Amino acid sequence: MNRWRWYVCGVFCGLILAGSFGVARLGMASSAADVTAAMGSAMVAVDKVPPEDGKLRIIAFGAHPDDSEIFAGGTACLWSDLGHHVKFVSTTNGDIGHWQTAGGPLALRRTAEVQEAARILGNTVQVLDIHDGEIEPTLENRRTFTRLIRHWNADIVITHRPNDYHPDHRYTGILVQDAAYMVTVPFFCPDVPAIKKNPVFLYASDGFQKPNPFRPDIVVSIDSVIERKLDAMAELVSQFIEGGCGGSASDVPRDAADLKARQEQLRKGWLRQQHMDLANQYRDRLIELYGEEAGKKVRHAEAFEVCEYGRYPTKDELRTLFPFVAQQ
Numbered sequence: 001m002n003r004w005r006w007y008v009c010g011v012f013c014g015l016i017l018a019g020s021f022g023v024a025r026l027g028m029a030s031s032a033a034d035v036t037a038a039m040g041s042a043m044v045a046v047d048k049v050p051p052e053d054g055k056l057r058i059i060a061f062g063a064h065p066d067d068s069e070i071f072a073g074g075t076a077c078l079w080s081d082l083g084h085h086v087k088f089v090s091t092t093n094g095d096i097g098h099w100q101t102a103g104g105p106l107a108l109r110r111t112a113e114v115q116e117a118a119r120i121l122g123n124t125v126q127v128l129d130i131h132d133g134e135i136e137p138t139l140e141n142r143r144t145f146t147r148l149i150r151h152w153n154a155d156i157v158i159t160h161r162p163n164d165y166h167p168d169h170r171y172t173g174i175l176v177q178d179a180a181y182m183v184t185v186p187f188f189c190p191d192v193p194a195i196k197k198n199p200v201f202l203y204a205s206d207g208f209q210k211p212n213p214f215r216p217d218i219v220v221s222i223d224s225v226i227e228r229k230l231d232a233m234a235e236l237v238s239q240f241i242e243g244g245c246g247g248s249a250s251d252v253p254r255d256a257a258d259l260k261a262r263q264e265q266l267r268k269g270w271l272r273q274q275h276m277d278l279a280n281q282y283r284d285r286l287i288e289l290y291g292e293e294a295g296k297k298v299r300h301a302e303a304f305e306v307c308e309y310g311r312y313p314t315k316d317e318l319r320t321l322f323p324f325v326a327q328q
Ligand SMILES: [Zn+2]
Pocket: 009, 010, 013, 063, 064, 067, 166, 169
């Protein structure tokens, strides 16, 4: 059971051919003046970067418009509630992730879905104009990832581990790894100033065992925000209600009341359960981080493992990066 819980994208991320749509830059910062930065051979619009206000700056790279929301949506709530700046980048546009529709209309639909999720979670969203199922670890993409991390001036970067069933997850993980050192090298992509302090790079949890299983360095109680996370997930209707690329006509709600019923079922069912499973699986770590009494009480969790590339934080520094853990 554990094995598939974070693999939901395999069900929902499609295998049919599709078209494309323009780069979207969306989310909490979209009301501010945007800037467009030269991104090598491509032009990628980026949100106005947050102010240097002493708050943390977190950027997550998920392969599809739902991945970052799944693996870090609760922690994003906790960060954003403290005024920290969180950005989710979908590295593909999700344009084949449905059993019935594909191409530009689906990409736009999924972009709108993560925009609504971002409104609930408190993050900013950017969806890259790369076809679902087709991202590759190219030099061009390495430059794009490097520039996005630099623009955000990230303290923390989160992504998939590179051993994963889905090629988009795998190559997104590899691209982030490839950028982990290059973000500090001044003459790699010199059009965007190199980052001065190498970020901490984190892997999101998964159940894959080979070549090595996920081993969490930080497990976050998301009990205080689990309902908000479930609210956000329920907005990803194309994926979690209609079944993504693995769905069928029977998954499509008949009317608004049916949609609401299915969203309620989602909240009570496997989506909530997978967060409970994580808390139980990593109970020892929760007790270590939160103390015996509080750690035993945690019901819902997200978990992250420090990547060996980038800056390797001490235990004390890790607590400063996850201040809500230390406060419990
Ligand atoms: Zn995915």
